Amino acid sequence: MSDYLLSLVPFLAINVLLATSLNLLVGYSGLMSVSQGASMGVGAYGAAVLATRENLPIALAIVLAAIFAGVLGLVFMALVAQLATDDFILASFAFQMCLVAVFQQWTGVTNGELGLSGIPGPSLFGAAASSEVALALTAIVVCGLLTLFIVYLGKSRYALILRAMRESERGAAALGKNVTGIKLSVFAVSAAFAGVAGGLYASVIGIITPENFDVTESILIVAFLLVGGIGNMWGVALGAALLYLLPELIQHFGVVSAQYTGPVQQIIYGAVIAVFVIFRPIGLLPERPLLWSGSRRRTSLVARVAAARGSGRS
Amino acid sequence: MKSPEAPLLEARGLTVRFGGLVALRDASLDVRPGTITALIGPNGAGKSTLLDVVSGFRPPSHGEVRFRGQDLLRRSSYKMAGLGMARTFQNIEVFSRLTAAENVALAVPGRDGESITTLVTRPRRSRDSRRRALDRALELLEEVGIARFANEPAGELSYGVQKMLVLARLMATEAELLMLDEPGAGLARTSLDDLAGHMRRLVAESGKTILFVDHNMQLVLDIADFVYVLHHGEIIAGGTPAEIRGNRRVADVYLSGETLLESDAGAASGDSGGNDVLDTPTRGGLRG
Numbered sequence: 071m072s073d074y075l076l077s078l079v080p081f082l083a084i085n086v087l088l089a090t091s092l093n094l095l096v097g098y099s100g101l102m103s104v105s106q107g108a109s110m111g112v113g114a115y116g117a118a119v120l121a122t123r124e125n126l127p128i129a130l131a132i133v134l135a136a137i138f139a140g141v142l143g144l145v146f147m148a149l150v151a152q153l154a155t156d157d158f159i160l161a162s163f164a165f166q167m168c169l170v171a172v173f174q175q176w177t178g179v180t181n182g183e184l185g186l187s188g189i190p191g192p193s194l195f196g197a198a199a200s201s202e203v204a205l206a207l208t209a210i211v212v213c214g215l216l217t218l219f220i221v222y223l224g225k226s227r228y229a230l231i232l233r234a235m236r237e238s239e240r241g242a243a244a245l246g247k248n249v250t251g252i253k254l255s256v257f258a259v260s261a262a263f264a265g266v267a268g269g270l271y272a273s274v275i276g277i278i279t280p281e282n283f284d285v286t287e288s289i290l291i292v293a294f295l296l297v298g299g300i301g302n303m304w305g306v307a308l309g310a311a312l313l314y315l316l317p318e319l320i321q322h323f324g325v326v327s328a329q330y331t332g333p334v335q336q337i338i339y340g341a342v343i344a345v346f347v348i349f350r351p352i353g354l355l356p357e358r359p360l361l362w363s364g365s366r367r368r369t370s371l372v373a374r375v376a377a378a379r380g381s382g383r384s
Numbered sequence: 385m386k387s388p389e390a391p392l393l394e395a396r397g398l399t400v401r402f403g404g405l406v407a408l409r410d411a412s413l414d415v416r417p418g419t420i421t422a423l424i425g426p427n428g429a430g431k432s433t434l435l436d437v438v439s440g441f442r443p444p445s446h447g448e449v450r451f452r453g454q455d456l457l458r459r460s461s462y463k464m465a466g467l468g469m470a471r472t473f474q475n476i477e478v479f480s481r482l483t484a485a486e487n488v489a490l491a492v493p494g495r496d497g498e499s500i501t502t503l504v505t506r507p508r509r510s511r512d513s514r515r516r517a518l519d520r521a522l523e524l525l526e527e528v529g530i531a532r533f534a535n536e537p538a539g540e541l542s543y544g545v546q547k548m549l550v551l552a553r554l555m556a557t558e559a560e561l562l563m564l565d566e567p568g569a570g571l572a573r574t575s576l577d578d579l580a581g582h583m584r585r586l587v588a589e590s591g592k593t594i595l596f597v598d599h600n601m602q603l604v605l606d607i608a609d610f611v612y613v614l615h616h617g618e619i620i621a622g623g624t625p626a627e628i629r630g631n632r633r634v635a636d637v638y639l640s641g642e643t644l645l646e647s648d649a650g651a652a653s654g655d656s657g658g659n660d661v662l663d664t665p666t667r668g669g670l671r672g
Contacts, residue, residue: 226514227496234479236481237482242462244461246470248460361483361489361521
């Protein structure tokens with residue numbers, strides 16, 4: 071039992087990183103993307119190829135693959151930065167489909183639908199994380215540090231610009247913010263961190279196929295955000311944990327017979343997303359202001375009273 | 385250094401065409417440092433188009449714009465603020481889900497913390513920069529009299545408060561040339577007086593230069609040092625408020641039809657505003 075739970079930890083950590091990295095893009099800058107799974111795939115395939123063919127140390131392979139995922143994201147964003155929100159979703163869908171097609175078709179490198187196997191487990195300077203405990207710790211440390219870095223970014227003036235762009239790009243430009251440049255950087259960083267998550271995933275699980283990174287995966291990561299609360303870093307981490315663990319545990323404890331597990335998981339995802347979008351669109355933990363002035367409760371109360379009076383006038 | 389007489393902003397021969405329609409025809413204007421310059425004209429005269437062009441948000445079909453003697457066209461609009469010019473928009477463009485304090489803090493200059501690079505290489509300075517921006521934002525909110533709304537999402541504030549918020553945001557940019565698109569539209573009498581006071585103080589005490597577009601004749605004639613009158617995309621007159629009052633051509637276009645002007649002003653506040661307009665603009669008219 072405890073072994074089983076322990077084996078879930080690395081994937082839990084990876085999913086949390088996927089959620090927070092996408093939240094930086096979707097939650098803060100308001101650019102809804104369904105390509106996070108593909109960026110994850112670039113990291114996974116990149117790390118697998120570099121580690122198995124070029125015999126690079128897995129840690130270095132993951133870093134290089136993540137940088138590559140970031141660069142690909144940058145190039146994609148440079149092409150579509152001028153698109154409006156709705157068009158951008160479609161463009162990200164196209165990006166996702168193109169990359170999955172590469173994973174499937176570039177058989178010389180990716181081995182097509184059969185996927186790549188024999189990917190070395192996580193290790194750093196020769197010290198391999200061989201036990202389940204070491205594996206769990208490695209994933210927690212790597213994903214934890216990167217998640218903390220994303221949280222740090224989320225509290226910065228940079229994040230304030232992202233959130234302002236979401237409301238009005240013209241308004242942000244009028245205040246001297248380079249909207250296009252910031253879109254490029256946020257997409258690249260988000261994709262690179264998804265690349266780390268993908269590389270780590272490949273290393274932990276040892277075998278990858280294109281369907282690990284298809285559009286279903288991307289939509290699942292978006293669902294983490296919808297459930298947890300778009301724009302709230304701790305919220306989306308919680309959403310990732312819930313949506314990952316719920317179906318896993320249902321499967322493990324045999325609530326439904328094995329042959330129905332897959333469909334039942336899909337139904338759970340669908341139902342949970344629908345319930346949240348309809349009944350609580352802000353998610354479990356809603357977005358909060360970044361900058362608070364003074365005593366937040368008191369100021370807020372005073373402001374409400376004043377606003378109530380103000381609206382009484384009109 | 386240029387002599388103080390040299391204009392801060394010069395526009396020469398600006399023409400803007402939308403398909404077959406000429407929105408602006410051979411328009412030229414000067415904005416001298418330390419002055420308040422106003423652009424007036426009926427709806428559709430091309431005032432906002434002219435402001436869009438001189439602030440770098442719309443390329444003209446012909447003509448040139450110089451700021452401190454530098455050619456401004458063909459630069460990205462976001463670079464204008466760095467050069468020392470900032471503007472507001474007719475439809476306000478508050479960041480509605482950011483708090484009032486965040487709206488203003490965003491405009492406070494400071495490179496540290498605004499890019500991932502500085503956040504990684506200069507974490508402490510980035511944090512200080514964020515704190516300074518918030519402190520400055522609160523000061524400015526205090527100055528325009530809306531500090532009690534600091535933690536409220538800007539989108540939930542009344543129209544009048546939002547207008548003051550964009551003024552505070554403009555002041556936060558530290559730009560020398562401030563351009564306001566209809567700052568007075570939809571404001572109540574007392575708020576208009578406040579606005580006029582703030583604009584005067586910005587020029588007299590903070591050394592700013594203001595270019596603004598408004599329908600409100602009383603506000604324009606009260607505070608402007610120099611007035612340009614636009615009609616059908618052409619500048620038909622430019623001069624001091626007294627000269628504009630006495631100008632025959634302006635009188636022909638407008639003054640005989642004072643009622644027309646008033647209905648224009650009314651219509652403008654209606655379509656530019658939206659929620660919670662506290663009062664209709666002044667009825668002072670041109671002789672006020």
